[in-house]
Amino acid sequence: MKTATPQMARAINDRLALDLLLEHGTLTAPQLRALTGLSRPTVSDLIERLRVNGLIAVVGESGEDRRGPNARVYGIVADRAHVAGVDVRRDTVDVTVADITGRTVGSATRPLKTARPLDTARPPKTARPLDTARPPKTARPLDTARPPKTARPLDTAGPLDAAGPAGAGRPPGAGRSVEPGRSGEPGDDLVTIIAGTVAEAAGHRSLHAVVVGAPGMVNPHSGELATDNGVPGWRPNLLQSLRHRIDAPVTLENEVNLAAVAEHRIGSARGRRDFVLLWLDDGVGAAVTLDGRLRRGASGGAGEVGTLGLRGGSFCDLVSTEFIEGLDRDSLAARIAEGAFASVAVLDPGLVVLGGETGRSGGDALAALVGERLAALSPVPTQVRPSTVEGNAILHGALLTALSIAHRDVFGEVPA
Structure with missing residues (x-):
C-alpha cells in the first residue's frame, strides 16, 4: 500500500475542502473541521494555502448572536x-x-x-x-x-x-x-x-x-x-x-x-454505479455507465441501439416520437421493453432510465409498465425509472x- 507523502496529503485535504465548499456554498473554519475531521492547525494551513492561491476568499462573518469574535465565512472565488x-x-x-x-x-x-x-x-x-x-x-x-x-x-x-x-x-x-x-x-x-x-x-x-x-x-x-x-x-x-x-x-x-452524465449527477441515476439511459425522442439511442464510468466502446458506438431489429421494424422506427403519437401506453411500453431487453441481457445494469421527451412525459406510469414488460422478458432484476433532470x-x-x-x-x- 502506497504511503501518502506530506505533499500528497496537502493536495487531498485541499481538494476535499474545495469540494465541500462547492457542495455547501460557504463554510467557516469550524464547519470545515467538523466536516473533514481534520485538526485545527491543518484546517488553518489549508485555508491560508487556498487564499494565497486565489481559490477562496472571505465572503462574510457568522456568529453575531454569540460572545467572542465572529467566525470568518469562506467561499470559492467564483470568477476564477x-x-x-x-x-x-x-x-x-x-x-x-x-x-x-x-x-x-x-x-x-x-x-x-x-x-x-x-x-x-x-x-x-x-x-x-x-x-x-x-x-x-x-x-x-x-x-x-x-x-x-x-x-x-x-x-x-x-x-x-x-x-x-x-x-x-x-x-x-x-x-x-x-x-x-x-x-x-x-x-x-x-x-x-x-x-x-x-x-x-x-x-x-x-x-x-x-x-x-x-x-x-x-x-x-x-x-x-x-x-x-x-x-x-x-x-x-x-x-x-x-x-x-x-x-x-x-x-x-x-x-x-451527456444526458447520461446529467442523469448520474443530478437525476434518476444519482448514487448508482451501473445504469443504462434509454433516450426516446425524435432520435433513439442509449448511454452505458458501468462501475461509475461512461462506456463509449472501441469505436464510440456503445449504446447505438436505434438500429436494433425488432418485430415490426428497427427500434428507432418503432419508438421515436415521429411514430408513436396516438399509440396506447401498453403498446408503447411493450416496444420500449423489447428494445431495452438487449441492453439488460448483455450488461445487467440493474437500472434503466427512460430519457428524452417520451421518457420524461411518460413519467412513473410508463416506467412501471416498461418494468413489468421487461421483467417478463428477463430473469435479471431491473429497475426502470423516468428521467428527473429538469430542462x-x-x-x-x-x-x-x-x-x-x-x-x-x-x-x-x-x-x-
Whole structure:
C-alpha cells in the first residue's frame, strides 16, 4: 500500500475542502473541521494555502448572536474560471456559460435555418406502424441546476469520465476570450454559428473549457464525429475548426452520453454505479455507465441501439416520437421493453432510465409498465425509472462535464 507523502496529503485535504465548499456554498473554519475531521492547525494551513492561491476568499462573518469574535465565512472565488456547455441540435444551437461554482452567468440560442431532412443518419425505415408524424421538438430552455455534490477527494474527473474523448487537451492560449461570430443566418458556416453563440453567451468572460454535445457517434480516439448526424452544415473535422475559432479547449461528445452524465449527477441515476439511459425522442439511442464510468466502446458506438431489429421494424422506427403519437401506453411500453431487453441481457445494469421527451412525459406510469414488460422478458432484476433532470439534460451534461474539467485543472488533480 502506497504511503501518502506530506505533499500528497496537502493536495487531498485541499481538494476535499474545495469540494465541500462547492457542495455547501460557504463554510467557516469550524464547519470545515467538523466536516473533514481534520485538526485545527491543518484546517488553518489549508485555508491560508487556498487564499494565497486565489481559490477562496472571505465572503462574510457568522456568529453575531454569540460572545467572542465572529467566525470568518469562506467561499470559492467564483470568477476564477468559466466554462460553456453547448447543445447542437438539427434546428438550434443552445449555449450556457457558468462560473467555476456552477452558477449560470450567460446563455444564448441561435437557430439553424438551413433546411435539411430530419435524421438522415438513421437506417431506411422498414416499418411505419402509424402515419402520424409530427415535426421535431425544439430544445427546451435550461433550468439552472446547482453544482453537483463532489465532496469525494479522489474523484477529480467526476463520476462519468468527464474529461471526454481523446483529443480534448488544453491548447496554447486557452482561457482567453472567444472569437465572436455572425448570427445564425441562412448560409452561415456552422462553425461560425457555434462560435458566435458561445461568444454571445460568454460576453466579456474568457473560457476555461467548452463541451459540445451533438447527435452521432464520436470516435473516442480522434474526438471527431464518425458518421453523418443530420445537423445542417456539419462537416468532417468540424471539431478542429471549432478549436481554431474558440480560444479554449473544446470537447465533442455524443448528446445521449451527456444526458447520461446529467442523469448520474443530478437525476434518476444519482448514487448508482451501473445504469443504462434509454433516450426516446425524435432520435433513439442509449448511454452505458458501468462501475461509475461512461462506456463509449472501441469505436464510440456503445449504446447505438436505434438500429436494433425488432418485430415490426428497427427500434428507432418503432419508438421515436415521429411514430408513436396516438399509440396506447401498453403498446408503447411493450416496444420500449423489447428494445431495452438487449441492453439488460448483455450488461445487467440493474437500472434503466427512460430519457428524452417520451421518457420524461411518460413519467412513473410508463416506467412501471416498461418494468413489468421487461421483467417478463428477463430473469435479471431491473429497475426502470423516468428521467428527473429538469430542462435540457444534454446541456446540463455538457456543462457538468466542462465544470469537472475546470475543477480538475484549477483545483488540482489528486495524485493516485
